[in-house]
Amino acid sequence: MENVVSKDGTELAYDVTGSGPGLVLVAGAFTGRAYFAEYAQALSSTFTVIAYDRRGRGDSGDTAPYAVECEWEDLDAVRSASGAQYACAFSSGSMVLLQAGLPFEKQAVVEPPFRVEGAPPAPERYVERLQEYVAAGNPGGAAELFMVEAVGQPREMVEQIRQTPMWAGLEAMAPTLVYDALQMRDSAVPVELLASIEVPTLGLYSNASPEWLQRSVRETAAALPQGTADGRDGTFHTVPPETLAAVLTDYFGTS
Numbered sequence: 625m626e627n628v629v630s631k632d633g634t635e636l637a638y639d640v641t642g643s644g645p646g647l648v649l650v651a652g653a654f655t656g657r658a659y660f661a662e663y664a665q666a667l668s669s670t671f672t673v674i675a676y677d678r679r680g681r682g683d684s685g686d687t688a689p690y691a692v693e694c695e696w697e698d699l700d701a702v703r704s705a706s707g708a709q710y711a712c713a714f715s716s717g718s719m720v721l722l723q724a725g726l727p728f729e730k731q732a733v734v735e736p737p738f739r740v741e742g743a744p745p746a747p748e749r750y751v752e753r754l755q756e757y758v759a760a761g762n763p764g765g766a767a768e769l770f771m772v773e774a775v776g777q778p779r780e781m782v783e784q785i786r787q788t789p790m791w792a793g794l795e796a797m798a799p800t801l802v803y804d805a806l807q808m809r810d811s812a813v814p815v816e817l818l819a820s821i822e823v824p825t826l827g828l829y830s831n832a833s834p835e836w837l838q839r840s841v842r843e844t845a846a847a848l849p850q851g852t853a854d855g856r857d858g859t860f861h862t863v864p865p866e867t868l869a870a871v872l873t874d875y876f877g878t879s
Contacts, residue, residue, distance in 0.1 A: 625683060628705040631697040637683035638676035638702055642668025646708030647872070649675045650699065652715025653770065653804040654797055656682035666865035670873045674706045678717070680800040692806050696724035703728070710876050712868070715861065716804040722817060722825075723807070730876050732826040734868070735837050735861055736844055739811040742836040747773035751805045763798035764791070770801050813840065818847035825851050826875045828868070830858030837861065 628636050639657055641664040649660050660675040667673045677684035679698055687694070703711070703726055711731045713721035718736035739746055747753070747769065757765035764786070771777045771785075785791055827845040829838045838855060845851035852875070856867050863871075 626705075628701045630679070630694065630701045632687050632694055634679050634687045634694070634698065635685045636676055636679065636698055636702060638674055638706070639664070640706065641665070641673045641675070642671055644669075644671045645710060645876070646706050647671040647673050647876075648699065648702055648706065648708045648711045649673065650711060650713035650717040650721050651675075651678055651681075652713075652717040653801055654767075654794065655714070656797070658682065662865045663868060666869040667872065670869065671710070672706070672708075674702060674708055676702045678720070678800065678803075680803065681797055690803055690806070692723070692803075695720050695803065695807065696726075699724050700726055710872070712872060716808050719807040719809070719814075722814070722821060725821070728823055730824045730826070732828060732872060732875065733841075733844065734828045734863055735830065735833060735841060736827075737808070737811070737837060738813045738840040738844065740813060740836055740839045740843055742834075742839065744776060744836075746811055750774065751802065754802045754805060758799045758802060763795040766798040766801050767791075767794045770798075813843050813847060815847045818844060818851070819849065821848055822850065826871070827851060827853045828863055828871060829853070829855050830861065830863050831855045832857070832859050833861050 625637050630636055656677045657675040664673040664675055680686040709729045711721055711728045714734045715737055718733035753769055754766045768782055771782045772779050825848050827841040829841040842853045845853035856863055858864055
């Protein structure tokens with residue numbers, strides 16, 4: 625594990641795996657750098673993979689008050705420390721990458737969950753309710769809200785997860801659900817932002833994901849001056865590590 629200090633003094637933890645041009649992985653909601661272990665292994669023969677804990681997660685610190693810009697500065701700190709040329713962001717982490725506006729040579733986003741036509745409605749008062757749960761010292765309530773109403777998992781499944789050892793880890797990360805919700809703005813495709821991004825950007829989706837998620841990626845790519853959309857076999861909201869490695873190796877031109 626290595627560390628870098630962001631602009632506001634927050635210490636960020638990251639792992640470095642493999643050799644080759646640097647590739648930063650940006651996690652989505654409810655995940656930290658540990659999530660990327662299999663991805664880092666698959667990518668390590670081509671890239672120097674940098675997986676970091678976003679603020680408030682894992683071994684990284686957190687500094688109040690939260691501001692979305694701080695996470696853009698965090699990513700820049702990791703990029704500068706590692707010398708990474710490329711970046712790949714997952715789910716809501718895509719908005720950290722897209723809004724940061726950093727000078728990567730190329731970048732990729734995996735299924736940013738913008739609520740396009742056909743998407744389920746956003747939960748009512750979602751950000752406010754997350755904040756209320758966190759303020760009340762009830763991170764489990766925030767976790768359940770995200771899993772049931774935002775993701776759409778059956779409540780019975782969430783109750784089962786509550787009884788497992790992993791629940792404590794989810795509760796520890798639950799306050800950062802507010803951060804992802806704020807990064808996502810109103811969850812609409814940010815056409816004006818995307819139109820300003822000159823970095824060549826790949827939008828990747830799983831063919832097993834709901835049609836609205838696939839459409840979100842295609843609309844994102846269409847709004848980018850140098851955007852490309854690609855769909856591959858996978859599972860719900862997930863592209864397998866070996867598949868991602870092959871796609872990024874080809875797109876970043878490192879084969």
